Amino acid sequence: MRSQLGYCLAIFALLSALNVVGQDENRRDKYKSRKLSSYQRAAPLLDDAEAQKTADPSAALSKVQEALAISIANEDRASEARCYRLLGEINSQIEEWKLAAENFQLAYDILGKSKARAPDYVKCVQGLASAYLELGQYNLAQQFDQEAITLARTDDERNEARLQLAEAYYRAGDYPNAERALGEIHTAAGSPVDNRMQNLKARIYARSNSLDKTKPIYQNSVNTLRSAKMPSPQEQQSLNEAKEEIAAVLQEQQKYDDEIAIRQQAIDYNIGTNNLAEVTEDKVAIGKALSKKGDDAAALRELQSAEKIADTLKDPAAQSKAYLALAEAYQKAGRSGQALNTYQKYSRAVEREQEQRRIRVEEKSELIRKQRDIEALSKDVSIGQREETIAQQTVGQQRLLIYGLLLIILIIAVTSYFIYRSAQASKVANQLLALKSLRSQMNPHFIFNALNSVNHFIAQQDERAANRFLSEFSQLMRLVLESSQEDFIPLAREQELLTLYLKLEHYRFRDKFDYTIHMDEQLPVDAIQIPPMLIQPYIENAVWHGLRYKESKGLLTLNFEAVKGGLLVTVSDDGIGRARSAALKTAHQKNHRSTGLKNISERVAILNKVYRSHYHVAVEDIPAGGTAVRIFIPQSHQK
Missing domain, CATH: 1.20.5 (Single alpha-helices involved in coiled-coils or other helix-helix interfaces)
Incomplete structure (x- = not known):
């Protein structure tokens, strides 16, 4: 044996x-x-990547992938450094600042001080300064800005580096050093660097509470850009940042007239440059400032103007802000019908915004995946390089060869392990993305159903009930939108959300059912974390498909109790039951499955996979009539 x-x-x-x-x-x-391969092949590949990195970053990454493999194989350190520098610039474009800093650092380390005047080295220093600035590591950003000043070959490069250094000091809250750095910039008035310098100076004065100095500087910047033929995107961004900083300070000091004046100047300028998205946001901000002053009529006119401009845009983010602000203004003015219509426009804009965000996330994920492939390829080529060196050893060095092979096997095993871990992490990330997508789908569905209830009251000409419902619906909508951004929320907040939702449903169907909510006193409601909007669809199902069709008044019970290993939530009703409800459905309704319940089933499956937990939902028919839904939530997430 x-x-x-x-x-x-x-x-x-x-x-x-x-x-x-x-x-x-x-x-x-x-x-x-x-x-x-030709020793010179890396250079044309990198030239192509340089030209494509902005318009087609995916194609640029493919070129960098091949060039990096050739560079490593030929031990061409300069081309290898250029590859990492290009990767850093592509990462900066998609705002992956941590990856950008890592790649710039690789190029910086390869080139070293011996190549201190080489263009690639200078670009690496500038890239590191920008990446660390966006990462909030201001000391490192200042260190590389100082080095960029030293390496600058022209006055323009030196002024740009000093402006970047001043920005790093400003973000760190070191206003005296920021002013000192700006004072060392020597450039012609009206030049792009001068305009950005003046805007940064205006922001510094605003945060230093020197508003008397801020306003003329900002006005001068607006006039300068207005007279410029083609202001650069950096100049326009700098002007908008200055405007927002100044407006924020004025708002904090409740100087609403001054804030309105600043934003009106920006509107006049942005209309001239056809930047209507920025015009819309400024009009919304002016409307809110007027409302705080107590001039609700003027605020409403401004928000209506913002809505008209937003209707012409293809920017759902700007549209959603304008529609929400106007809907709230209509609600405040007691114009329920117009508020409802605008809330519906807001809901559709939010759906479009979420779809755009999903597409951007997928594109960004694809670029990051390509970069991981590049890293894996560089490891493979590096391993091949080492193996080639071993293969060239003399046959007589058998023992050394054996040790070398063992080392290679170990490296392969470790590399495979890390690749496996990376694949698992990517799988979990995709599942989390799917989970977030399902959560985001609940919002428009939930808002649409709730707005149907508002429409019901308006149709019945019950304006008082509609206003009361709309006010509490607005509060509920804010809770839902805030909670949907989080993976888990406290049980206390979920209870608050469900209580408010049941109250709203009871407004409409008060002659159809009453409800009770029981919370086990032993439950630590602030410590227990549960997925948001997991229970609400079952309550909605009980009301709309069980209790609504009951001839006599029914009862809905929501019970939270502690059980072994977790929390048990029971939603029970004494309605008509599932069988009779199915019989009452139309042919169209039978072919349509509830979006909310379908999403919940998918969410439960993903939660169990990602967190390796045991969420469970059981639906039972009550013999006396009605339905009970039992949702088991494991104690996996507690503060």
């Missing part, structure tokens, strides 16, 4: 060794094929 076991183990070891040898040969072939 032992001899048979030993024989099997020997066969397994031999097959494993042959497989490893085959993989090693494959890596060596990859390495040799790239080494035999």
Whole structure:
């Protein structure tokens, strides 16, 4: 028996060794094929990537991938550094600042001080300064800005580096040093750097409470850009940042007239440049400022103007802000019908915004995945490079060769382990993205159903009930939107949300059902964390499909109790039951499955996969009539 076991183990070891040898040969072939390529091939690939990095970053990454493999295989350190520098710039474009800093640092380390005047080295220093600024690591940003000043070859480069240094000091709250850095900039009045410098100076004065100095500087910047033929995007962004900083300070000091004047100047300028999204946001802000002053009529006119401009835009983010602000103003003015219509426009804009955000996330994820592929390829080529060196050793160095092969096997095992971990992490990230997408789908569905209730009151000409419902619906909508941004919320907040939702449903169907909510006193409601909007669809189902069709008045019970290993939530009703409800459905309704319940089923499945937990939903028919839904929530997430 032992001899048979030993024989099997020997066969397994031999097959494993042959497989490893085959993989090693494959890596060596990859390495040799790239080494035999033209030594000059990396340069044209990188030139193409440089030209495509803004318009087509995916194609640029493919070029960098091939160039990096060739550079490593040929030990071309300068081209390898250029590859990492380009990766850093592409990461900066998609605002992946941590990855950008890592790649710039790789290029910076390769080039070292010996290449301190090389263009790639200077770009790495500038890239590191920008990445660390966006990461909030201001000391490192200032360090690289100082180095960029030292390396600058022209006055324009030096002024740009000093402006970046002043920005780093400003964001760190070091206003005296920020002013000092600006004072060292020497440039012609009206130049792009001068305009941005003046805008930063205006922001510094605003935060230093020197508003008398801020306003003329900002006015001068607006006039300068208005007279410029083609102001750069950096100049326009700088002007908008200055405007928002000044407006924020004026708002904090309740100087609403001054804030309105600043924003009106910005509106006049942005209309001239056709930047209507910025015009819309400024008009919304002016409307809110007028409302705070007590001039609700003027505020409403401003918000209506913002809505008209927003209708012409293809920017759902700007549209949603304008529609929500106007809907709230209509509600405040008691104009329920117009408020309802505007809330519906807001809901559709939010859906479009979420779809755009989903597409951007997918595109960004694809670029990051490509970069991970580049990292894996560079590791493969590096391994092939090492294996080629070993293959060139003399045959007589058998022992050294064996040790080298063992080392390579270890490296392959470790690399495979990390690749596996990366794949698992990517899988979890995709599941979390799907979970977030399902949560976001609940919002428009929920808002649409609730707005149907408002429409019911308006149709019945019950304006007082509609206003009361709309006011509490607005509060509920804010709770829902805030909660949907989080993976888990406290049980106390979920209870508050469900209580408000039941109250609203009871407004409409008060002759159809009453409800009770029981919370186990032993439950730590602030410590227990549960997924948001997990329970609400079952309550909605009980009201709309169970109790609404009951001839006599029914009862809905919502019960929270502590059980072994978690929390048990029971939603029960004494309605008509599932069988009779199904019989009452139309043919169209039978073919349509509830969006809310479908999403909940998918969310429960993903939650169980991602968190390795045991969420469970059981639906039972009550013999006396009605339905009970039991939702088990494991105690996996507690503060």
